[in-house]
Amino acid sequence: MATRPDSSADGRTGAVPVPTRERILLAAGKLFHGEGIRAVSLDAVAARAGVTKRTVYYHFRSKDDLVAAYLEARDPPNLDWFRRHYSEAAGDVATRIEALFAALAGAAAHPRWKGCGFLRSSVELVKTPGHPAMNAARAHKKRLEDWLCGLFQVARADGARELARQIVLLIDGGFAVVLLNRDAGYMDSAGRAAGTLVRAALARGREPRHGEGGGEGNGGGNGDG
Amino acid sequence: MATRPDSSADGRTGAVPVPTRERILLAAGKLFHGEGIRAVSLDAVAARAGVTKRTVYYHFRSKDDLVAAYLEARDPPNLDWFRRHYSEAAGDVATRIEALFAALAGAAAHPRWKGCGFLRSSVELVKTPGHPAMNAARAHKKRLEDWLCGLFQVARADGARELARQIVLLIDGGFAVVLLNRDAGYMDSAGRAAGTLVRAALARGREPRHGEGGGEGNGGGNGDG
DNA sequence: TCACGTATATTCACTGGTCAGTATACTTGG
DNA sequence: CCAAGTATACTGACCAGTGAATATACGTGA
Known part of the structure; x- marks a missing residue:
């Protein structure tokens, strides 16, 4: 855990395990697109990404931020x-x-x-x-x-x-x-x-x-x- | 209160005071159209219609019903x-x-x-x-x-x-x-x-x-x- | 015409649940 | 040790829907 190969990552970490931020974004994408923005809670996003909601709030300032991203x-x-x-x-x-x-x-x-x-x-x-x-x-x-x-x-x-x-x-x-x-x-x-x-x-x-x-x-x- | 000049009402009550059901529907229309369905609570609809939420539920079985109406x-x-x-x-x-x-x-x-x-x-x-x-x-x-x-x-x-x-x-x-x-x-x-x-x-x-x-x-x- | 019953219409106060966002503490790599 | 990152557990607000009581209109039998 706690590995965050910055956006400019060059793969030098070897077998990059999909950074947390991206996992969250991916989960958010699936859920927001599938069910709508208001219909999806950040708890649901966090669960799908395999993290806690607090971690989501570490990477995104708010739900609005996440939606924009x-x-x-x-x-x-x-x-x-x-x-x-x-x-x-x-x-x-x-x-x-x-x-x-x-x-x-x-x-x-x-x-x-x-x-x-x-x-x-x-x-x-x-x-x-x-x-x-x-x-x-x-x-x-x-x-x-x-x-x-x-x-x-x-x-x-x-x-x-x-x-x-x-x-x-x-x-x-x-x-x-x-x-x-x-x-x-x-x-x-x-x-x-x-x-x-x-x-x-x-x-x-x-x-x-x-x-x-x-x-x-x-x-x-x-x-x- | 409790005056409901039925849909077939003649004006005998004098200055028909807009039946409750219609007032609710009117309020719901304004709010749903203006802010979206999910964004509007039935409390808000009730308040705008000048009735209590319970009255809304008397005239409409559920929020979904109200939206359809x-x-x-x-x-x-x-x-x-x-x-x-x-x-x-x-x-x-x-x-x-x-x-x-x-x-x-x-x-x-x-x-x-x-x-x-x-x-x-x-x-x-x-x-x-x-x-x-x-x-x-x-x-x-x-x-x-x-x-x-x-x-x-x-x-x-x-x-x-x-x-x-x-x-x-x-x-x-x-x-x-x-x-x-x-x-x-x-x-x-x-x-x-x-x-x-x-x-x-x-x-x-x-x-x-x-x-x-x-x-x-x-x-x-x-x-x- | 009036007392009474019943269906209609409305209110107040509440429940069970969800959700965005947070306080605080733990973990781990450097 | 320290700082980035993650976890647990919580708060405060909101919200759909309900229980129980109350008020009004109206028909009906005496």
């Missing part, structure tokens, strides 16, 4: 999931976006699927808009949108930013609706809608008249950054 | 809101749908706006899929979808059911994303996406080859019920 930890793997499924698909941008939705639908079809942890957390924290976990969720969705926007710009789609926002809207709409109806078919409908929108933007992008492609795309004039 | 009560006025804003708009179906989203964006721009109560409740109740409140939420969204589907069928749009599902996805996506980012501009983006999709479906519907308009529309073959 959980969401921040979820960000990179989640984005990687999107990038991987996109890059593994073949065809033009529209077809690959459709493939992305097909992958989402596949995941959502599993009975234990629980939707998007970022969105769900944001709902549980409506009362506290400045909560660090809310910022983490916003940052994650922004990175997703930026990544999509980049794809669309490269493909010379018309209004890349606006299109990226609309795809995000369809993804998050899919998360919400499938979670409510427990019918992954809605995610397929979202995918077809996305395909239609991307193809329309690609077609507009190929029209000669509007010289520059990304001009009007900056969010349609609602102060996006 | 709250959502069921919200269904008709919510659908009316959609119908009203649609019927007050001018132009073809696509334009009027866009107007609907504009109205949503207007509502969402208010700082105290808290998203869709049905969606938020469904998130708070993920752990209990059979919860009566979940059924109420599903029923509400289904009615919204059916209403949209009817509009599109009348307009002879191609794939009316699928189109209705996609509009619902955009609406609910807008709810989720705006709630997270506190930027009603996303609802405008959703509206433009909706307009694009509806126009595409109208154009396809006007093509002569595919004879019947609503045939393929039943969910696009993903086992919808």
Whole structure:
């Protein structure tokens, strides 16, 4: 015990036994995602991590802190999931976006699927808009949108930013609706809608008249950054 | 006290004093919608309604019952809101749908706006899929979808059911994303996406080859019920 | 018309339990 | 020895739900 190979650890301890902090974060992730933030007590997190609650409070100042850390930890793997499924698909941008939705639908079809942890957390924290976990969720969705926007710009789609926002809207709409109806078919409908929108933007992008492609795309004039 | 001018009450008591059950439901609605289900205790509901908690338990068997009743009560006025804003708009179906989203964006721009109560409740109740409140939420969204589907069928749009599902996805996506980012501009983006999709479906519907308009529309073959 | 019974409606005071967070003491590697 | 890390055991607040008593409306038989 009492081994804490700092975040910058280089493995020199040999056979690193999963540091306590990470074990807690892992347990918190499973429980928060599976049952919701408010529904999970720190006692439950501690039990699952195999430590006492006091140890949790040694590594995290409060439950809010732990929630924020959980969401921040979820960000990179989640984005990687999107990038991987996109890059593994073949065809033009529209077809690959459709493939992305097909992958989402596949995941959502599993009975234990629980939707998007970022969105769900944001709902549980409506009362506290400045909560660090809310910022983490916003940052994650922004990175997703930026990544999509980049794809669309490269493909010379018309209004890349606006299109990226609309795809995000369809993804998050899919998360919400499938979670409510427990019918992954809605995610397929979202995918077809996305395909239609991307193809329309690609077609507009190929029209000669509007010289520059990304001009009007900056969010349609609602102060996006 | 103890005056309960039954639901079929005439005004003979003079200035009907809002029956207790309704007062409770009203208080519950305000609090649940404003702060979330789990965040609100029945003590708080009782206090706001001006009764004791025991009285709440006289009119509702449990908190779950009260939550379900709250959502069921919200269904008709919510659908009316959609119908009203649609019927007050001018132009073809696509334009009027866009107007609907504009109205949503207007509502969402208010700082105290808290998203869709049905969606938020469904998130708070993920752990209990059979919860009566979940059924109420599903029923509400289904009615919204059916209403949209009817509009599109009348307009002879191609794939009316699928189109209705996609509009619902955009609406609910807008709810989720705006709630997270506190930027009603996303609802405008959703509206433009909706307009694009509806126009595409109208154009396809006007093509002569595919004879019947609503045939393929039943969910696009993903086992919808 | 009135006394009485009964169903309805409401209150006060309580229980059993959960949970975020803490005071304090023990352990162990360096 | 000391400081990081962990454990035991506790506090204070909150909360869903209940027991028992009380108050009011209303029908009915004499």
